[in-house]
Structure formats: structure tokens, C-alpha cells
Amino acid sequence: MSLTGATNYFEDFVVGDVVRHARGKTMCEQDNVGITLMVLNTAEGHFNEDLMQRTGMGGRGWNRRLQFGGVTIAMVIGMSMQDTGENALAELSLDKIRLKSPVFHGDTLYAFTEVLAKADAEQPDAGVVTFKHWGVNQKDDVVFEGERRVLIKRRSHYAR
Amino acid sequence: MSETDSGGTDFRARAKPRPKGNRFEDMHEGRVFEHHWGRTITGGDNAAFTTQTLSFCPLYFNEPYAQALGHPRTVVNPLLVFNTVFGLTVEDLSEGGGPFLGVDECRFAKPVYVGDTLIAHSTVVGARESKGQQGFGIVTWHTVGTNQHGEIVVEFKRTNLVRRRGDAT
Numbered sequence: 001m002s003l004t005g006a007t008n009y010f011e012d013f014v015v016g017d018v019v020r021h022a023r024g025k026t027m028c029e030q031d032n033v034g035i036t037l038m039v040l041n042t043a044e045g046h047f048n049e050d051l052m053q054r055t056g057m058g059g060r061g062w063n064r065r066l067q068f069g070g071v072t073i074a075m076v077i078g079m080s081m082q083d084t085g086e087n088a089l090a091e092l093s094l095d096k097i098r099l100k101s102p103v104f105h106g107d108t109l110y111a112f113t114e115v116l117a118k119a120d121a122e123q124p125d126a127g128v129v130t131f132k133h134w135g136v137n138q139k140d141d142v143v144f145e146g147e148r149r150v151l152i153k154r155r156s157h158y159a160r
Numbered sequence: 161m162s163e164t165d166s167g168g169t170d171f172r173a174r175a176k177p178r179p180k181g182n183r184f185e186d187m188h189e190g191r192v193f194e195h196h197w198g199r200t201i202t203g204g205d206n207a208a209f210t211t212q213t214l215s216f217c218p219l220y221f222n223e224p225y226a227q228a229l230g231h232p233r234t235v236v237n238p239l240l241v242f243n244t245v246f247g248l249t250v251e252d253l254s255e256g257g258g259p260f261l262g263v264d265e266c267r268f269a270k271p272v273y274v275g276d277t278l279i280a281h282s283t284v285v286g287a288r289e290s291k292g293q294q295g296f297g298i299v300t301w302h303t304v305g306t307n308q309h310g311e312i313v314v315e316f317k318r319t320n321l322v323r324r325r326g327d328a329t
Binding site: 003004023030031035066069070093102146 | 214222246248254
């Protein structure tokens with residue numbers, strides 16, 4: 001018996017494949033306020049509803065607590081993790097991360113991924129996969145996009 | 161009732177604001193910020209963050225699994241490492257207000273384990289006026305997160321809109 005899936009080893013990824021990941025997640029106070037303060041992010045626009053109602057974030061009309069972008073990044077990559085990193089040995093890098101639209105409590109996010117590239121690693125038991133991720137809300141607006149490189153186990157070395 | 165306890169209003173009149181954070185004018189290229197506090201990552205932090213973000217890789221919540229892959233303890237979710245190092249920078253860099261636009265060249269240099277302590281510092285690598293956003297500049301910082309041994313565990317470039325002085329909101 002294996003603790004991880006059998007269909008997400010390095011060999012399984014095909015450049016150009018695009019996946020819509022199972023499971024959306026509705027953003028709530030626990031996600032935004034909880035993680036923002038857990039990581040000591042002191043920007044009160046993420047946790048002071050009164051301030052946001054009064055100022056609308058400098059006239060942007062963002063008159064509710066705005067979700068911290070770090071939470072959005074982690075949530076979208078998290079939603080992709082079972083398919084793209086369950087058999088990871090290490091997360092290597094993130095790049096070209098862009099937050100395209102604001103996220104508020106009550107918004108529901110979905111994750112999409114394209115396999116951009118595959119390469120051998122220095123070690124023989126794993127390979128490097130480059131992914132492009134998108135996060136989309138319930139109105140189909142792209143809220144997040146970015147690239148990520150992951151060192152992933154080769155089936156030839158790990159699966160039995 | 162004493163003079164200083166006049167129905168609860170006096171403390172408001174006497175209070176002086178103690179604002180936090182910096183503004184665009186404070187962000188000149190090359191300025192280095194050694195950020196406050198540091199943060200020891202507990203097992204509770206790691207498990208809560210990982211499960212709450214649906215980050216389903218057992219390295220981050222199954223200790224024997226992590227050990228079987230050569231790690232001494234449960235690995236801290238790299239997105240938690242990134243978020244914590246980011247969080248430590250906020251008072252100095254971006255609490256003054258302005259949306260977070262993006263991150264480039266984020267590199268996870270070394271695994272972080274439960275019980276490790278993260279420290280952050282940043283350097284301003286770019287500061288320019290925003291053409292489209294009145295009252296804001298665009299600033300890019302190079303942020304470095306280290307562990308308690310001074311080893312780099314994560315580094316990245318972050319870009320924000322940063323409010324200028326004189327904008328009351």
C-alpha cells in the first residue's frame with residue numbers, strides 16, 4: 001500500500017496538458033484573517049472591516065476586508081497540490097506570480113494547471129516539472145496566475 | 161468622578177495616534193530593512209495551514225513519511241515559509257497601504273522543519289512613480305528569509321503599489 005497516488009509521478013506529466021482540479025474552496029474569515037495574522041501580516045485592510053467600509057481602500061470600492069494575496073497564492077497552489085505535488089520531494093520555486101483581481105470573504109476559488117515543461121534533475125530518482133497555475137473565482141475572473149517548479153518522484157524509483 | 165475620568169471621553173481627546181508603517185517616500189533603492197519579530201513555526205501552525213489550504217502532500221503532515229524521505233522531522237509547507245517571511249516584512253514595507261501586485265523569482269533554498277525560526281530582511285530594488293495610480297508609487301523589494309542558523313531558506317522579489325505621504329486614506 002502506498003500513502004500517495006499512483007497517477008502523479010514525474011512520468012505521468014505531459015507537457016501541454018491542462019487540468020481543472022477537483023474541489024473549490026469558499027474563502028472565509030478563518031482563511032484570510034486566520035492565516036494573515038498567523039503569519040504576522042499586520043496590514044489591517046485584511047482584518048478591519050470597519051476601516052474598509054469607511055475608506056473603500058482609497059476609492060477603489062474595495063469596501064470589505066480584502067483577502068491577503070499570500071493566502072490566495074497558497075490556496076490555489078494548495079488546491080492543485082494533490083494532482084501536482086502529492087509525490088513531490090521538494091518545492092523548488094515560484095515565478096511570475098500575479099494577483100489579477102481582489103478576493104473577498106465569500107468568494108469561491110477554483111484551481112487550474114498546465115504542464116509547461118519537464119526536465120531531468122541532478123538526482124536520478126526524480127524530475128523537475130514546471131507548472132502554470134490559475135485561480136478563478138465564482139464569476140470566472142482570474143484572480144491569480146503563476147509558475148511553479150517542483151521536484152517530483154519518478155515512478156521507476158518509488159512506486160511498487 | 162475625577163477630572164481625568166470625565167465620562168469616558170477624555171482619553172480620546174488626549175490620545176495621540178501611533179501610526180505604523182512606511183510610505184513611498186521612504187523607499188529609496190538600496191535601503192535595507194531588518195524586519196521585526198521572527199517566527200518559530202510550530203507543528204500546529206504547519207498542520208493547520210497545510211490542511212486549511214488543501215495542500216495534500218504528506219511531507220507536511222505525516223512525520224514518518226517525511227523521515228522515510230530523509231528529513232529529520234515534518235517539513236514545513238513551503239507556502240507557509242513564504243507567507244511567514246512575507247508577513248514579517250509587512251509593517252516595514254507595505255502596511256502603509258497599497259495592493260500587492262506580484263512575486264517573481266521565489267526560490268525555496270532549503271527545507272524548513274517544525275521548530276525552526278524564520279527571520280526576514282529586505283532590500284529596495286526598484287521604486288518608481290505609478291502613471292495610472294494617483295497617490296501611489298510602485299516598489300519592488302528583494303526579501304530574504306533565513307532560519308535560526310542564518311541559512312537562507314527562501315528569497316523572492318515582491319512588487320506593490322505603495323501609498324505616498326499626504327494621502328489621508
